[in-house]
Amino acid sequence: MARQPDGPPPPPTVQKLRIRYAKRGRLRFASHRDLARALERALRRAQVPMAFSAGFSPHPKISYIGAAPTGSASEAEYLEIGVAIRCDPEAVRAALDAALPEDIAVLDCVEAGQGTGSLADRIDTSVWRVELPGVALAELQPAVEKFLASDVVTVAKRTKNGLKDIDARPAVASASAAVEAGCAILHMVVRQVTPAVRPDDVLAALAAVADLRPPSPPRAVREAQGRLDDTGTVADPLGPDREARPSVQEEHATV
Amino acid sequence: MTAELRTATGESLYPRLEPLLAQVQKPIQYVGGELNAQAKPWESTDVHWALMYPDAYEVGLPNQGLMILYEVLNERPDALAERTYAVWPDLAGLMREHGVPQFTVDGHRSVRDFDLLGVSFATELGYTNLLEALDLAGVPIHVGDRDETHPVVVAGGHAAFNPEPVADFVDCAVLGDGEQAVGDITDVVKAWKAQGRPGGREELLARLARVDGVYVPRFYAVSYGADGTISAVTRTRDDVPAKVGKRTVMDLDEWPYPKTPLVPLAESVHERMSVEIFRGCTRGCRFCQAGMITRPVRERTITGIGSMVEQGLKATGYEEVGLLSLSSADHSEIGQVAKELADRYEDSKVGLSLPSTRVDAFNVTLANELSRNGRRSGLTFAPEGGSERIRRVINKTVSKEDLVRTVTTAYANGWTQVKLYFMCGLPTETDEDVLEIAELAVEVIRAGREASGRKDIRCTVSIGGFVPKPHTPFQWASQASAETIDSRLKLLRQAINSDRRIGRSIGLRYHDGKPGVIEGLLSRGDRRVGRVIERVWREGGKFDGWSEHFSFDRWVAAAAEELAAFGVDLDWYTTRERTQHEILPWDHLDSGLDKEWLWDDWQEALSEEEVADCRWTPCYDCGVCPTMGTEIQIGPTGRSLLPLTVV
Numbered sequence: 001m002a003r004q005p006d007g008p009p010p011p012p013t014v015q016k017l018r019i020r021y022a023k024r025g026r027l028r029f030a031s032h033r034d035l036a037r038a039l040e041r042a043l044r045r046a047q048v049p050m051a052f053s054a055g056f057s058p059h060p061k062i063s064y065i066g067a068a069p070t071g072s073a074s075e076a077e078y079l080e081i082g083v084a085i086r087c088d089p090e091a092v093r094a095a096l097d098a099a100l101p102e103d104i105a106v107l108d109c110v111e112a113g114q115g116t117g118s119l120a121d122r123i124d125t126s127v128w129r130v131e132l133p134g135v136a137l138a139e140l141q142p143a144v145e146k147f148l149a150s151d152v153v154t155v156a157k158r159t160k161n162g163l164k165d166i167d168a169r170p171a172v173a174s175a176s177a178a179v180e181a182g183c184a185i186l187h188m189v190v191r192q193v194t195p196a197v198r199p200d201d202v203l204a205a206l207a208a209v210a211d212l213r214p215p216s217p218p219r220a221v222r223e224a225q226g227r228l229d230d231t232g233t234v235a236d237p238l239g240p241d242r243e244a245r246p247s248v249q250e251e252h253a254t255v
Numbered sequence: 256m257t258a259e260l261r262t263a264t265g266e267s268l269y270p271r272l273e274p275l276l277a278q279v280q281k282p283i284q285y286v287g288g289e290l291n292a293q294a295k296p297w298e299s300t301d302v303h304w305a306l307m308y309p310d311a312y313e314v315g316l317p318n319q320g321l322m323i324l325y326e327v328l329n330e331r332p333d334a335l336a337e338r339t340y341a342v343w344p345d346l347a348g349l350m351r352e353h354g355v356p357q358f359t360v361d362g363h364r365s366v367r368d369f370d371l372l373g374v375s376f377a378t379e380l381g382y383t384n385l386l387e388a389l390d391l392a393g394v395p396i397h398v399g400d401r402d403e404t405h406p407v408v409v410a411g412g413h414a415a416f417n418p419e420p421v422a423d424f425v426d427c428a429v430l431g432d433g434e435q436a437v438g439d440i441t442d443v444v445k446a447w448k449a450q451g452r453p454g455g456r457e458e459l460l461a462r463l464a465r466v467d468g469v470y471v472p473r474f475y476a477v478s479y480g481a482d483g484t485i486s487a488v489t490r491t492r493d494d495v496p497a498k499v500g501k502r503t504v505m506d507l508d509e510w511p512y513p514k515t516p517l518v519p520l521a522e523s524v525h526e527r528m529s530v531e532i533f534r535g536c537t538r539g540c541r542f543c544q545a546g547m548i549t550r551p552v553r554e555r556t557i558t559g560i561g562s563m564v565e566q567g568l569k570a571t572g573y574e575e576v577g578l579l580s581l582s583s584a585d586h587s588e589i590g591q592v593a594k595e596l597a598d599r600y601e602d603s604k605v606g607l608s609l610p611s612t613r614v615d616a617f618n619v620t621l622a623n624e625l626s627r628n629g630r631r632s633g634l635t636f637a638p639e640g641g642s643e644r645i646r647r648v649i650n651k652t653v654s655k656e657d658l659v660r661t662v663t664t665a666y667a668n669g670w671t672q673v674k675l676y677f678m679c680g681l682p683t684e685t686d687e688d689v690l691e692i693a694e695l696a697v698e699v700i701r702a703g704r705e706a707s708g709r710k711d712i713r714c715t716v717s718i719g720g721f722v723p724k725p726h727t728p729f730q731w732a733s734q735a736s737a738e739t740i741d742s743r744l745k746l747l748r749q750a751i752n753s754d755r756r757i758g759r760s761i762g763l764r765y766h767d768g769k770p771g772v773i774e775g776l777l778s779r780g781d782r783r784v785g786r787v788i789e790r791v792w793r794e795g796g797k798f799d800g801w802s803e804h805f806s807f808d809r810w811v812a813a814a815a816e817e818l819a820a821f822g823v824d825l826d827w828y829t830t831r832e833r834t835q836h837e838i839l840p841w842d843h844l845d846s847g848l849d850k851e852w853l854w855d856d857w858q859e860a861l862s863e864e865e866v867a868d869c870r871w872t873p874c875y876d877c878g879v880c881p882t883m884g885t886e887i888q889i890g891p892t893g894r895s896l897l898p899l900t901v902v
Contacts, residue, residue, distance in 0.1 A: 026269075027520070029282035034520040041290075041518060041572035044603075058604060071277050099572070101288050101520070217277035 013051040013061055013082030016112035017089055018119055018238055019096070022075045023068065027103035028219075038100065039079065044183035046095035049085040056098035065120050066225065069198050074222035076127075076235065080112065082120055113244025122237035123192070125173065125228040130186040130199050134215040137179040140186060144177045147202075155204040157195060164195070168205040171197035173228060186218075189234065263368035263404070265297035268358050275349040283521045285346065287360035290518035291570060293329045293336075294361055300335040301445045304328050304437070305359055305369040305406065309381035310800060312340040312360075316517060317525040318376050319579065320412060323512040324437050337361035337369075339691060341384040341798065342391070350391060365394035370444050372406040373437070374425070376414035380770070380799040384404040386792040389424070396789070398426050398473060403456040407463070409440065416501075416548050417841040420780040420788060423473035426460055426732045430468050430844060431501030431536070431548070431719035434510050435746035439466045457723050464495040468502035470844060473493065477782055477840075483823040485781065485838040500845040501548065507534060507560040527575035527608070528819040530563045531555065532592070536581035537869045537887070538613070540651045541860050542639070542678065544724035545581055548846045550879040552870055553888045557588045557595070561896040564596060566607060577607045580875035583609040585870075587890035593624040595896040603839030604628055614638060614653045614661050619668050633672035634665050640684075641677055643694035645837035647863040648683050650856075652774060659698050666703035666712050673699070673714050678721040679743050680768070681862065689743040692716060693750035700760045715762040716751070718744065720771035724778050726846040728856035733777045733832040740768030769807040773799070775829040776814065781840035784828070786817040791819055847885075849878030 006038040009080065021039075023030060029037070040060060043050055052058035061082030083092075093109035112119070130139060135216040147153060153169045175188040190197055206212040226234040257900060276282035297303065306325055308315025315321065321338065328336035337359035342350065350356070357366040366372055366388065376383055385408075389396045394405050410418050410428040418428035429436045443462050447453070454461075464471040474495045480486040504510055515527050533554040536546040555563075564576055578592070586592065589609075596607055607625045614636045622634065638658055640646040646653060662673050678693050696716050703712045720740045723729045744765050752758045776784060790813040798804035814825040833839065835854055842850070852875075856866060866875055870887060880886055 026286035026288050027283075029276055029286050030520050031281075031283065033522065034283050036522045037526075038290075038518075044572035044574065045569070052604070071282065101290060103288060195350070216274045 003099055009054045010052040010058060010243045013084065015083050015086045016080055017083065017087065017092055018080050018110050018112050018241055019078065019093070019106060020103045020108040020238060021077050021079075021100075022073075022107055023103065024073050024075075024105065025103040028073035029071060030235065031070040032064070034132070035077075035104070036062075036064060038104065039096075042096055043081070046092070046099040047062040048081070048092055048096065049083050049087065051082040051084040052157050065123055066126075066192065068222045069200070069220075071217075072199065072220040072222060075107070076225045078119060078123065078225065093177040108238060110238050110241045113241040116240040116244050117242050119237060121239065122227050122235070123225045125192060125226060125234050126222050127224040127234055128186075128188050128190060128199050129221045129223050130188070130212045131180075131219045131221075132184045132186060133218070135212070136185040137177055137184050139212060140177040140184040140206075142208045143212040144175050144186065146209045147172075147205055148175060150209055153205040153209055155208055156252070157201055157204075159195065166195055166197065166201065168197050172202060174232060175202070183249060189228065189232065191228065263303075265303065265362065265364045265368050267363045268355055268365060269363040271353065271355050272358060272363060274747070275346060275353060275355065278349060280343065281344045281521060284340070285342070285358075285360060287338075287363070289316070289520065290572075291360055291624070292517060293325070295329060295335040295355040297335065297362070297364070301333040301370045301448065302371070302441045304334065304336040304441075305339050305366045305372045306336055307339045307365075307366075307372060307385075308341075309374055309376065309384035309388065310341050311343065311798070312519075312798075313521060313523045315340045316519050316521075316523045317429050317529075318375060318377070319513070319529055319531060320433065322517055323510075324373065324375075324411075324433050325517075326377060326512050326514060327434055328437055328441065331438070331441065333424035333445060337364065339366055339372075339388070341381075341388060344797070347387065357388050366406065367394055369406045370448070371409055371440070373409045373411060376410055376412040378800060379414050379420070379774055380805075381414075382424075382777060382788050383792045383797045383799055385421065385424060386789065389799045397423055401426070401456060403459070404454050405456075407444070407456075407459065413544060413548060414778075415780065416844060416846060417543070418470065418472065418844075419477075419782050419840040420777050420784040422782045423789070425472070427463055427469050429502070430470060430499060430846070432504040433502070433649045434504050434512070436466070436468045436502045440469065441592040449852075461492060464492075468500065470499040470680040472782075475843065475891075479783075483821060483827060485840060487845045488838065497842050498845050500883065501847060503883050504534070505553060505885060505888065507531070507553050507555040507888075511525045511555075511559060511563050511566075514563075514566055516567055518571045518573070525577070526573075527577050528564075528567045528571050528573040529562055529577040529579045530567065531579045532560055532583060532586050532589075533889075536585070536712075538582060538585070538602065538651070539856075539866050539868060539875075540639070541649050541728040541856060542681065542721060542724075543581075544727050547727045547848060549581070550847065550877065551885050551887045554586060554890055556702075556890060556892045556894065557592050557896060558892070558894050560592055561596070561599075565599075568600075574604060575608060577608050577610050579610060582613050582616065582666075584612045584621065587804075588892065589616075590618075590621055590624075591895065593621055597624045597627045599896060601628060601844075603626065609611045610635075612636060614658050617661055617665075618663055622665065623668065624672075633673040633674055634670050635676060636662065637676040638695075639676065639678050639682060640688065641690070641695065642688040643686040644863060645681055645684055647865055648860050649681055650860065650865055652865050655695060655698075658695065659702050662699045662714070663706045664701040666709075667706040669707075671707075671709070671712050673703075673712075675699075675714060675716050677718045679718050679765075680740045680771070682723075682729060682732040684735070684743075686743055686746055689747050691749050692718070693747055693753075696751060696761045697754065700757050704760075710760075713760050713762065715764060716747075718747070718762040719766060720768045722771050722775045722778055725839065725841045726848055726853075726868070728860055730779065730853065730854050731833040731835070731837075731857055734772070734829040735768070736826075736830055737768030737772050739770065744768075766802070770799070770802075770805055772825070772829055773805075773807065773810045776810075776825060779840070780828055781825065783818060783821050787814045790817050845882065847877075847882040852877050 097106035
């Protein structure tokens with residue numbers, strides 16, 4: 001039989017908080033694991049009263065939903081935490097934001113609405129903006145058109161088991177080319193499928209269909225995540241929580 | 256570019272670096288921005304230090320020495336310190352291709368722009384990484400090719416107690432504790448710059464050579480005799496000291512650094528906060544360079560430790576605190592420190608650990624306090640020698656019975672993993688001494704199963720090749736050859752596996768003897784070894800501490816070719832036993848240890864005589880305290896930690 005630690009089990013989760021944060025600037029080079037470490041330490045510094053799992057190695061209750069790839073910036077990363085004492089979501093947001101490095105910003109924190117379902121179920125699509133330094137709109141535009149006109153665009157993707165061919169086309173719900181300050185910008189809405197189609201894969205697809213090869217590495221930012229509706233809009237995944245009334249009316253502990 | 260035209264602007268290289276980062280492994284290690292990192296203005300500070308740990312970021316970032324100096328220097332309004340680490344070959348290749356020089360991770364400034372480049376050598380295997388960094392920085396690797404616009408390259412750390420192998424590449428070496436020395440060096444550089452750099456680089460180095468603890472190799476000439484040994488080391492200027500003594504910080508409570516430890520986003524080798532609870536060790540283990548060169552013992556008080564832990568946890572959010580020293584259970588108030596810290600952090604799940612514990616200082620009460628807050632990590636003991644005989648030779652005396660009893664007690668109290676650390680290739684060692692490690696491990700498992708009533712306990716035997724180090728009684732010893740080490744390790748493996756019923760509970764972790772031979776060459780080498788280092792680096796050698804990068808064959812070939820002209824070879828530096836009156840390359844560098852005392856201790860080792868610890872018994876006259884004007888500082892203080900008031 002597995003041994004159990006002495007003493008009472010840790011206090012249960014009394015409230016779930018859903019958090020949206022951004023990774024910007026230099027910290028776009030942080031991996032998901034890097035960010036997880038930083039967030040867990042920041043929660044401790046901010047003295048958020050985390051709920052812990054039971055056992056010999058108690059872990060704080062945190063679940064991460066998706067993660068932008070290493071090298072990509074994001075304005076819309078999500079996680080959910082369980083706390084052992086009820087908290088004012090805005091106080092948690094401010095405290096966590098202050099405890100994190102400057103290039104990680106905590107943008108939103110809401111209490112999970114009772115009966116609104118899981119956060120992961122409300123996210124199936126990403127909105128991307130990719131800057132392509134050194135590429136002209138006149139090059140990007142036809143490449144995007146050619147890509148959208150194709151039924152299948154096969155690209156080689158690096159996976160744990162070596163290179164694997166995937167079709168990058170079906171995941172891309174929409175894409176368009178623009179220009180800002182002389183730099184071509186690729187806007188796209190990409191469904192979160194398995195295996196994942198990431199901005200790099202779409203760029204590889206543009207190289208495949210139109211021989212578009214940016215002279216320096218493109219910079220991708222995930223601008224939003226959520227559920228894609230029939231009109232092509234991506235809904236705010238925290239919307240249902242904002243609309244739901246708090247489940248229990250209790251005094252908020254200060255953080 | 257001429258010296259007159261060049262101005263060090265400290266301009267950020269980040270816009271040029273960023274496109275390269277998208278193409279390399281683990282780019283986070285190059286971007287800086289760690290929690291508690293500092294960004295000071297370039298123009299309004301007089302003296303600019305780049306501090307380098309010459310290994311990968313994940314190894315270098317947690318280094319306490321570098322973190323301490325980074326804070327101490329940045330606290331001065333007139334100084335700025337930024338950090339730089341060895342870059343992996345993938346990025347180094349791109350940097351060369353795109354003309355991006357070695358940079359600091361804080362301000363992404365070119366290392367070339369700094370006044371000083373301080374390099375901390377915890378191990379000699381970082382030497383090739385220094386050459387790589389200098390070359391990437393655009394700094395000539397040879398001291399003679401640098402002008403007054405190039406940074407002064409300063410070596411520190413334990414390996415700096417014999418910097419002779421890197422004398423061609425480092426402008427100076429600082430012996431001993433750096434906290435005060437870096438301040439003195441800063442003052443000298445500041446004054447020289449303010450005066451308009453009189454006398455150029457030569458004058459600056461001469462001024463630095465007069466700073467206590469600073470050794471400038473170029474002002475000392477080395478000549479060799481017909482047998483290849485050193486015949487004389489002579490000063491080339493009479494205004495530099497004949498013998499350079501080490502620095503010693505007294506009263507650790509006055510130096511509570513790091514106050515705000517750096518917390519990386521990237522994974523590092525130590526995911527915890529460390530507090531140094533004392534410095535120095537007088538246990539007198541004869542193989543241990545750290546214990547010899549950091550004398551005397553200086554304890555931080557229980558209240559000093561308590562406030563550093565509290566401040567550090569607030570500043571970092573770490574969940575584990577390592578109570579650091581050369582032998583942490585020897586702190587005079589360790590039981591109380593552990594208990595009171597465990598009480599204080601009971602609710603916040605902060606774990607405590609003692610990274611190095613002696614078998615004879617371990618007790619279950621202490622171990623239980625350390626693991627009270629939820630985490631019971633494995634226990635590590637370091638008997639170092641397999642037999643009682645060899646443990647007398649190395650002066651780390653513990654009987655087999657005591658060892659088995661201690662480890663068994665740990666198993667009986669719920670620990671299931673115990674790691675035992677040993678060395679192979681110790682002076683006078685025979686196959687039998689090493690084979691006793693197997694007997695010991697078998698005994699530990701047998702007794703442990705009985706005491707705990709469990710079959711799933713494990714013991715890991717971790718074993719490394721011994722490398723004789725300067726400033727120790729073993730500095731005269733013959734180093735065992737790689738073949739000897741490898742054959743003894745093979746015998747040990749066979750002995751452990753001979754009884755599978757017990758052997759399956761014993762893990763054996765070891766490295767082959769080859770890297771130790773090169774470490775031996777670099778540890779006890781003289782200036783002639785510099786040519787070997789340079790050649791290895793020119794042929795692509797770097798990251799020598801990493802088995803996937805280390806090439807023994809390249810070192811052996813380079814040593815054969817570069818040393819032949821001097822009539823010496825690799826064996827001459829490693830397996831050759833030195834005689835009593837041979838001038839050793841580091842004899843003009845003073846760790847405070849009396850050479851005659853070291854020699855007597857070496858002779859006592861050979862006759863298997865032990866020497867006691869001067870903390871608890873009368874002084875054995877190693878020479879450090881009178882030479883350096885220092886004294887042992889230990890408790891108990893009788894003070895205790897006050898409970899923190901709950902806000």
